[in-house]
Amino acid sequence: MPVFELYHGEISTCSQKVRITLAEKGLAWTSHHLDLRKSEQHAPDYLRLNPNGVVPTLIVDGVPIIESSVIIQYLDELVPEPPLRPADPLGRANMRAWMKRLDEHIHAATGVLSSSIAFRFEDGHENQIKTMIDPAKRARKMESFQKGVEAPLFRTALGTYDRLLSDMDSAIARHGWLAGGAYSLADISYLPYAARLHHLNLSGLFAGRPGLTDWYDRLKVRQSVKLAIDEFAPRRSLDLMADNGADAWPRVEIILNELRGAADKAAS
Ligand SMILES: N[C@@H](CCC(=O)N[C@@H](CS)C(=O)NCC(=O)O)C(=O)O
Structure with a gap:
């Protein structure tokens, strides 16, 4: 088996995906934790491994692999048991379509929700933008930090999430898991x-979505998830998200109802 080293962030969602997959496969790895609040992911030595200046990066026998979706597919191909992709090509296509949607839309929307609700209240948050590599991401962060839940981007991101959660609820109600009848990299x-x-106290988005709620309840108790998410999340980050999330929820709920009202009107 190759030697694995992972450059990652404690509450980074993309790092969590990779840590869950490593745990599901029972693989040992050496940790290089980067403090994103101190912009350690933008340091020249790290940029030589990952020119995008983001986590995660998996080093396999000294060779870096970037992009979390690529990394988890690599791990599943390298270590086939337990399989984390559907056995049939159509199921695998479905799994990859979910992963593509996450990479293209959901990841950015998550950044907007998190920054607008919570991270704008973190000490030194402005410094994180200065060295950020991707100008589009830098612009999104700036708007979220300045305008919070009143940012136009926030409204768009919330709508993106509301549609996503409906689609997830329907898919799970149909097959039990996102990409079919078995747990896969899409769920991870x-x-x-x-x-x-949930960390941002936006659990209200799960209301009236029983398939989604049941899926989350099944997944959050897995040992891999506890190891990859719960054990890395520092109390200060959880409190920052929970406290500011609770404060924001009444306003978020109003925006959500406006968005749903506008969508219903457009559909009628
Ligand atoms: N498409 C990339 C996205 C990576 C990404 O955006 N990582 C975030 C944490 S989840 C990060 O490093 N943010 C810090 C920054 O952009 O400076 C992947 O899936 O690996």
């Missing part, structure tokens, strides 16, 4: 994002 990919909603 979305679990950290669902956990983030």
Whole structure:
């Protein structure tokens, strides 16, 4: 078996995906924890491993692999047991479509929700933007930090999430898991994002979505999830998200109802 080293962040959702997969496969790894609040992911030595200046990066026998979705698919191919992808090609296509949606839309929306509700209240948050590599991400952060839940981007991100959660609820009600009848990398990919909603006290988004709620309850008790999410999450980050999330929820609920009202009107 190769030697694995992981550069990761304690509450980074993409790092959580990789840590869950490593735990599901029973793989040992050496930890290089980067403090994202101190912009350690933008240091020149790290940029040589991951030119995007983000976590995670998995080092396999000295060779870096970047992009969390690529990393978890690599791990599943390298260590086939237990399988974390559907056996049939159609199921695998479905799994990859879920993962693509996460990479293209949901990950950015999560950043907007988290920064607008909680991270704008963290000490030194402005410093994190200065060295950020991706200009689009830098602009999103700036708007979230300045305007919080009143940012136009926040409204869009909340709508993106509301549609996602409806789709997840329907898919799970149909097959039990996101990509079909078995637990897969699609479930592993979305679990950290669902956990983030709970950490931000946005559990109200799960209301009236029994399939989604049941899926989350089944997943959060897995040993891999406890190891990968719960054991790495520092109290100060959990408190920052929970306290500011509780304060924000009444306003978030109003925006959500406005968005749902507008969607109903457009559909009628
Ligand atoms: N598409 C990348 C996204 C990585 C990413 O955005 N990582 C975040 C943490 S979840 C990060 O490092 N943010 C700090 C920064 O952008 O400076 C992946 O899936 O690996």
